Amino acid sequence: MKRKILGSAIAAAVAMAPALSPAATTVSDGIVKLGVLTDMSGTYSDLSGPGALEATKMAVEDFVAKEKPDFKIEVISADHQNKADISANKAREWFDTQKVDAIVDLVTTSTALAVMKVANEKSRISLISGAASTPITNEQCNDTTVHWTYDTYALPVGTAKAVVKQGGKNWYFITADYAFGHSLEKNTADVVTKSGGKVLGNVRHPFPGSDFSSFLLSAQASGAQVIGLANAGNDTMNSIKQAKEFGITPKQSLAGLLMFISDVHSLGLEATAGMYLTTGFYWDYNDETRAWSKRFFERMKRMPTMVQAGDYSATYHYLKAIKAAGTDEAKAVMAKMRDTPVNDFFAKNGKVRIDGRMVHDMYLAQVKKPSESKYPWDYYHIRQVIPGDEAYIPLAESKCPLVKK
């Protein structure tokens, strides 16, 4: 209780400050407060977590240095432990008592959905980079949410199209048996058939699983050329590891439908070599990405994942929109974010659509063989650039109520 009172006293003191300076931007309390709400310790802490916080801080530092804004920016963070109720509660509290203006990252869909609803109700902005599911910009979309980096449509679809094109016509799916796995499988299977491929079958595994050998044997028996892994995290990693153990790869190839560079890093190239995957960002793509990623590496001792890079990009774009709009009022800022193209190391000519989707180019990557990897984190060949309009669900097919208006 004491802390609370103290906290609001400080906030009040700070609120006095902008009245003194001639302010062009009318920002509530003179401070733009960003809350990084993510998984700091659980399953997704490697691909987002502390790295997401660091990336957000980098964006703020760079923005302050370059744009010299006339408002203060603060970053706070919390661990939502992948629990929807904790994140909803934290978000509410941040909005009500800490005057947080936007919430960043939000890994895992359940927490993202919970928070974006609260934020919308309170007229604040959600900058989602970590969460994957498409409902965020479809059935559940709202006008204060931006979904930045990737989703469960863009990743599998890009991979499936490319793999089918290269001759991998017959697919078999190993699917995590819950909503997320099902939708990942369905999105991919649709593309496979549309592109002229064939789905030979699927098997649903319990979540979380640890032994995938039975399912892999079924996949092997199907004779499919490509085994699609419609799962995530440790499930994907164990599937890949055991596929190699049972001699399934490289005879049949695997397609990771939701994979991050942190997964490849943990598994090692030995187990992952040759796999196709789609990513929204690769650190070693060009000079710009390398420059930023090396700065990130110095701070985190790891290369950034696409989620972390996306956090930076989203934060920067958001801050720029505040400056341009001259206010931190959510609707106005959202309008500016939509109007301004995203141009930074992360995205070229990216655009924020009406449904909240930030559309940008995706990359089809193939994991290098150990012999091809020349230096640490040298993991991918970028085989193809997938234009944003092809990568994401077209607005015409969107189920977002905002679109129909």
Next chain:
Amino acid sequence: MDIFGIPIQALMGQLLIGLINGSFYAILSLGLAIIFGLLNIINFAHGALYMMGAFCAWIGLTWLGLNYWVALIAVPVVVGAFGMLIERTMLKHLYQLDHLYGLLLTFGLALIIEGLFRYRFGISGESYPVPELLSGGFNLGFMFLPKYRAWVVAVSLVVCFGSWFIIERTKLGSYLRAGTENPQLLQAFGINVPLMITLTYGFGVALAALAGVLAAPVFQVNPVMGSNLIIVVFAVVVIGGMGSIMGSIVTGLGLGLIEGLTRVFYPEASAVVIFVIMGIVLLLRPAGLFGRER
């Protein structure tokens, strides 16, 4: 030839895989049964210690350059010693109390161990390579059996039945069994019962660590690998009934097989099949399949 539409060859493969998983269940439930027998404590930290075994193998390899074969011996000893330390410093104080406190203490320990490993190693964990001698596999005709998996089954069968032999057929084992029934009497015979309890706990923990080392090359070594497995092992233990050492081994292997079959015929149910069996067994035999009468 088909059985319910599944080629018999594929079925053989799946059964074999069920047996492999059953081996892990068997070693873990055996460790739990041994600890429970003498200490009357359900060792909730068993999963965390299993995870610790896997990580110690990885640490040994990566930081100290100790290969798999050294780890196979050294890790159970080290983790077992750690277990004895826990017993001496903490569990010892709980024997006079309700046995539930032992469960609660080990639950807390599991959280601490898991949390610390999570802090140090992150969640996605590390990869442990299959030892060179055991890489590759046999082509059995109906399936490709990785050598390493065959090795896991062999080791676990040897360890399980070895433990059974020691406990049920040797003098040392007879002390153990007597200690389960009547510790005071055993003490009166001049046997150092507290030491025996410490060593027993250490042995049970060492079994968990051994399972961890065996699992390291098969699964991704990560901090939560134990906590998901342990609940299933608990169900195995409830089904088996903790009545006998042999019971825990047989139930572990058997349930592995049943789970394997479920994965063929109805994969969606493979996560719950063990719990469903547990419900049925409890209805018919509340004490479990091999449980002692109340």
Next chain:
Amino acid sequence: MNGKHIGWIVLLLLGLVAPFLVYPVLVMKILCFALFACAFNLLLGYTGLLSFGHAAFLGSAGYLCGYTVQGLGLSPELGLLAGTVGAAALGFMFGSLAIRRAGIYFAMITLALAQLVYFLALQFPFTGGEDGMQGIPRGHLFGLIDLSDTMNMYFFVLAVFLFGFWIIERAIDSPFGQVLKAIRENEPRAISLGYDVDRYKLLAFVLSAALAGLAGATKTLVFQLASLTDVHWHMSGEVVLMTLLGGVGTVFGPIVGATIVVSLQNYGAELGQWVTVLTGVIFVVCVLAFRRGVVGEVALLIKRSGIRP
């Protein structure tokens, strides 16, 4: 029973004042968990049964309430009713299976049954799997009071909590409660006095499950979501911790325990990965050195100082 009256008055005053001092949603969360822990304590503290599967009742009631309100479009009070009745039914099933064994077996059986519920919750389509049920409307209480207003919701939650707590307290201090205590103290003796202890245990279990369900259903309305968190076995562990920390078998202990644990999680969110470790350490310390819990220790202090002039 003067101490108990004072306790009630303090509780009421705190309940009325708290939302003006502390963030009200946090207080609502504390109230939900306090009710959950009190329901659990009815079983552990007054019947001597350690259930390690209570999350199943909290969580499934949350889903049922969410489905009633969102899927069927019924009013919030019916949602609470559905959750409570559903949890009671589930409790009856669990109880019938589990009370046939005592002690550690009982704990393990409840744990395993709860895990079954977890898998079902993950796979049933209406629960939304990993994503959970989101955006559940709070609706209008009895069609009149708008619960989307934070203060209205708060006082509704407070009323639900006090109602649940009153039932638990009454059950403890009833003819039934006397038998439960006798069973806890000396089960064989209770049997030899002619009590079918299994039936008493079963009723206690069902009561506990129903009230845990009430807590879960209320929580769903507060946060407008139901998720897998509440059915996961970690939640079953957490409620044990709350009860143990506050004081097993004390009337007010679980409330104190729930307050501490929920606050720790809330303010500890900045601590990130250390929360798990810290939770574990509290567990170990409680078991080794602090078995009476906060309220138990305080009661002991008061008693001791009372004996000395």
Next chain:
Amino acid sequence: MSTDYILQTTELTKEFKGFVAVDKVNLQVQRGTIHALIGPNGAGKTTVFNLLTKFLTPTRGTIRFNGIDITPEKSAQIARRGIVRSFQISAVFPHLSVLENVRVALQRKLGTSFHFWRSARSLDLLNGRAMELLEAVDLQSFADSVTVELPYGRKRALEIATTLALEPELMLLDEPTQGMGHEDVGRVADLIKRVAANRTVLMVEHNLGVVSHICDTITVLQRGAVLAEGPYEVVSADPRVLEAYMGTAHG
């Protein structure tokens, strides 16, 4: 059958994993007597008690109470029939008050024991009867104490009061004087004698002084089987008993 037997067992047998704890015991307890069950350690006395009250299930044999076969019944049912037992170690509810201990036994008859919505004050109408019972065992001045604080002998007395509350036809007392000081033994023995006035008592007892003093019939068990039976004078003169039991016990 000319004599009135309240309890009869035929060929009562209990086997544990290859070990026979109770071997074909035919026990006959005459109504209105105090009947003692004696025998060396491990003779199976407590096992017999556990079988009679169904805390253990007999492997073979039958138990008849008032001529009715009660072998398949459950413990609590048997208690409600009027066979109430005590335990080897004191069987009280340690953290209830002394009065509450007795009241728990009385309240079952009220039929409100499942009423979780009713105040415990509704039980106060039993307090009068409870105090009478406490008076009978000389505990009235301890009524409000927490039971755990009573001295051992008093706990045994309380246990008897609780048992009496159920007005049992047959009381089974498992070593009621065990672990007591000399004075307490005398008092409890007298108490048993007193309460046995209009009921039947079957007791396991080690203290032969007590047995000889208050018991009418004695059954001697050895290795699970009946060795001898009869009044104290007859049994104590039996050479087999002397060899098996008396010899060692007083050696």
